[in-house]
Amino acid sequence: MRIDLHTHSTASDGTDTPAELVRNAAAAGLDVVALTDHDTTRGYAEAVAAVPEGLTLVTGAELSCRIDGIGLHMLAYLFDPEEPELARERELVRDDRVPRARAMVAKLQDLGVPVTWEQVARIAGDGSVGRPHVAEALVELGVVPDVSGAFTPDWLADGGRAYVEKHELDPFDAIRLVKAAGGVTVFAHPLAVKRGEVVPEDAIARLAAAGLDGIEVDHMDHDEATRVRLRGLAGELGLLATGSSDYHGSRKTCVLGEFTTDPEIYGEITRRATGAFPVPGTGGRA
Numbered sequence: 001m002r003i004d005l006h007t008h009s010t011a012s013d014g015t016d017t018p019a020e021l022v023r024n025a026a027a028a029g030l031d032v033v034a035l036t037d038h039d040t041t042r043g044y045a046e047a048v049a050a051v052p053e054g055l056t057l058v059t060g061a062e063l064s065c066r067i068d069g070i071g072l073h074m075l076a077y078l079f080d081p082e083e084p085e086l087a088r089e090r091e092l093v094r095d096d097r098v099p100r101a102r103a104m105v106a107k108l109q110d111l112g113v114p115v116t117w118e119q120v121a122r123i124a125g126d127g128s129v130g131r132p133h134v135a136e137a138l139v140e141l142g143v144v145p146d147v148s149g150a151f152t153p154d155w156l157a158d159g160g161r162a163y164v165e166k167h168e169l170d171p172f173d174a175i176r177l178v179k180a181a182g183g184v185t186v187f188a189h190p191l192a193v194k195r196g197e198v199v200p201e202d203a204i205a206r207l208a209a210a211g212l213d214g215i216e217v218d219h220m221d222h223d224e225a226t227r228v229r230l231r232g233l234a235g236e237l238g239l240l241a242t243g244s245s246d247y248h249g250s251r252k253t254c255v256l257g258e259f260t261t262d263p264e265i266y267g268e269i270t271r272r273a274t275g276a277f278p279v280p281g282t283g284g285r286a
Helices: 018-027 046-049 083-094 097-110 117-124 131-140 173-179 202-208 224-237 265-274
Strands: 005-009 032-033 057-066 070-077 186-189 216-217 240-243
Touching: 005 070, 005 224, 005 240, 018 032, 018 046, 018 070, 018 173, 032 070, 046 057, 046 224, 057 083, 057 173, 083 173, 097 117, 097 131, 117 131, 117 216, 173 186, 173 202, 186 265, 202 224, 216 224, 240 265
Parallel strands: 005 032, 032 057, 186 216, 216 240
Antiparallel strands: 057 070, 070 186
């Protein structure tokens, strides 16, 4: 089985619609794909309706969190999307995205970059606007060569010249809320140092003690030495070790199935989840 547990659609900052995403996942030879848009479940219905035969869809989300001043992303799988407390927190994060993006545009303009809110809104379309859309505007203007080039201290990295904070969950609250909604939590790309400051290992241990289920080990932003280190840490802390592409369509260079999760780990995730169940494909059309 080929299992990719971290992808994004146009419901947040990917370039594939949810229907295109599941069709492309099947075409890429995946058996299981997780839809994990940022702080939203808005793409679920379209993705579920379009899952091709032979593919299983795992519903999820990537939750924006912050601990000790350091941003982190928490992948949440198979939770009940209607659970009110978790839904309310996702709403708070989403509501903060537009004013935050507008503030980043204003900072960039102060730095002499001719970006406009209209440009960023056009790029975001119906998606949940965020830093990647601002980053793509910088690419369009020729300020940076690619989206990754915008996530530096010069521009949009945490603490960067054009960075603006947003409402984010405490990760301990995120773990509690996801578990209360019947879901499973995995710390996304925990040592992606190229993105900025990362959470120290002692904090990961505290999260594990609070009920964190796993850490994303095999990811494009982790080199081989980092993967070995994380796999050892997962073993020490009793955490599940996952692998994923973090696919964003054409917005990033990663491809579906570039990194995958062991079927036994996937099986354990589904065994722990009680809020929702994987959706087997029926050959539906969006």
